[in-house]
Amino acid sequence: QVQLVQSGAEVKKPGASVKVSCKASGYTFTSYDINWVRQATGQGLEWMGWMNPNSGNTGYAQKFQGRVTMTRNTSISTAYMELSSLRSEDTAVYYCARALRITIFGVVTGDAFDIWGQGTMVTVSS
């Protein structure tokens, strides 16, 4: 079935980097953008950025510019999100999500995240 499977939990020290993977299966990996969303404990959802697995093009939220890098390896249908200069406020669950391009009567009407990974807990602590 169509799914995204993420790598396991990470514990990092402040200032370090973390790289989370997201392996796609059940569909053509290069046909859909991958987005990354994070959620601190008890908090809401925060969009971090997107990547086109076909071209490698990316777009990041201003908040994470300079600290986040999204890449992919198409040979193994896997997307990656690396966040550097970690601080305690980066402690959160990180999700990858497939972006379904919505087209109604031939008109593009945005994207929606139809398939999500199970989440990866990243804890930043000294």
Add this chain to the structure above:
Amino acid sequence: DIQMTQSPSSLSASVGDRVTITCRASQSISSYLNWYQQKPGKAPKLLIYAASSLQSGVPSRFSGSGSGTDFTLTISSLQPEDFATYYCQQSYSTPGTFGQGTRLEIK
């Protein structure tokens, strides 16, 4: 960035009730609005896309409406499995901002 504001932030209701959650955008987003449901410890699940289109496999008791800046998610008859947190999200422009969430609890 476009700000998304949901109301109420929390809501208590009973099985069988009709429930409406509102989402307001800080500027017009046409129909570029999605709704997600999230249960504790789980990833969000897409319910509604493009303001009013029901995602495949989602029960028909869920419906969405609105355009421009004001949107609603309605659950026509609450079921026990519907108690969760609901988020709206705009896909009109990046960043694809989410509302703060509405926690739906059992009365």
